[in-house]
Amino acid sequence: MQMIGKAGKAAAIAAIAALALTACGRSETATGGSTTGGEAFPQNSSIGVALPQKTSENWVLAEKLFNDGLNGAGFKADVQFANGGVSEQQNQISAMVTKGAKVIIVGAIDGAQLGTQLKQAKDAGATVIAYDRLLLNTENVDYYVAYDNFKVGVLQGEALLKGMQEKKPQGPYNVELFAGSPDDANAKVFFDGAMSVLKPKIDDGTLKVLSGQTSFEQAVTQGWKAENAQRRADTLLTGSYGSATLDGVLSPNDTIARAVLTSVKASGKPLPVITGQDSEVESVKSILAGEQYSTINKDTRELVDHAITMVKDIQAGKKPEINDDKSYNNKVKTVPAYLLEPVIVTKENVKTAYANDPVLGPLTK
Numbered sequence: 001m002q003m004i005g006k007a008g009k010a011a012a013i014a015a016i017a018a019l020a021l022t023a024c025g026r027s028e029t030a031t032g033g034s035t036t037g038g039e040a041f042p043q044n045s046s047i048g049v050a051l052p053q054k055t056s057e058n059w060v061l062a063e064k065l066f067n068d069g070l071n072g073a074g075f076k077a078d079v080q081f082a083n084g085g086v087s088e089q090q091n092q093i094s095a096m097v098t099k100g101a102k103v104i105i106v107g108a109i110d111g112a113q114l115g116t117q118l119k120q121a122k123d124a125g126a127t128v129i130a131y132d133r134l135l136l137n138t139e140n141v142d143y144y145v146a147y148d149n150f151k152v153g154v155l156q157g158e159a160l161l162k163g164m165q166e167k168k169p170q171g172p173y174n175v176e177l178f179a180g181s182p183d184d185a186n187a188k189v190f191f192d193g194a195m196s197v198l199k200p201k202i203d204d205g206t207l208k209v210l211s212g213q214t215s216f217e218q219a220v221t222q223g224w225k226a227e228n229a230q231r232r233a234d235t236l237l238t239g240s241y242g243s244a245t246l247d248g249v250l251s252p253n254d255t256i257a258r259a260v261l262t263s264v265k266a267s268g269k270p271l272p273v274i275t276g277q278d279s280e281v282e283s284v285k286s287i288l289a290g291e292q293y294s295t296i297n298k299d300t301r302e303l304v305d306h307a308i309t310m311v312k313d314i315q316a317g318k319k320p321e322i323n324d325d326k327s328y329n330n331k332v333k334t335v336p337a338y339l340l341e342p343v344i345v346t347k348e349n350v351k352t353a354y355a356n357d358p359v360l361g362p363l364t365k
């Protein structure tokens, strides 16, 4: 009896040990990296970078930075824009897998439309990093690297209120709300962040949205396109602002801010306080000239640098550094993230904000 008991115990211990090993192996593949040290793949491997459309300057800059940074570190950079749209981006990612990319970095046009290609990538053993925009409805994404998108929206909402108070200490203020493209996962997060600040002020009557268009669906700008924002601003102004003044506009980025300003200028009305994002050259000039009120500094050099640091860690068999493991659920999993801090820029801090920026710094001198 006793012997059988001992044998049973030994078998149980062996079974637990085997289970522990399996569990360990699983968690390694689930997060994409290996903890074993040693090279996870050769240094001169191909690294795919799938960028969306050139909807703002940050994406154009990212292309050059990824090419220089990855090639400079000894990898083979394969950086592609998908100006033709979603199916072009799907084909590009498939081609990266076929060419044997070990890491695929994706700035998605539509983060919910790449499921098949991301599965191909993972099946082929590649690690997938969502860059700037989250990849949705898929378990086949290992990491997310971005500026804190919700915080971007909060900063925009706060800047809008502050800018209007500087011009006119007491409300009520007439405002209109613009959001980004609904296929970009970031657009709703920016809007939600801003509305976390603005909604209570709409509810208590400090802010009046004369068009009545306060939902994300009503505020969106398809494709982040300037002409779409300008057309909506024209319609809002003629439809809801007969003799009324428009005090402020929530704009999710600089391209849309400038489009709305163009529309208001054409209407002959005074310019509203308007927010932005991306620190685009024309918008920084507009801030200096006292037209656009604010932008957001999300230094693309730091974001690309961080993405490349992740690639280097994965190549070396290390787990990339993560500083947020709870905020970005993509409807299938919470994606381990490294989030950088966005900075609000107005005329007040424009000089210090871009002091180290080779392009924007000289503009503010």
Ligand code: BGC
Pocket: 054, 055, 056, 058, 059, 132, 133, 180, 184, 186, 224, 252, 253, 254, 277, 278
């Ligand atoms: C980026 C923004 C940019 C927008 C349009 C977003 O996903 O986070 O910085 O303004 O795309 O290009």
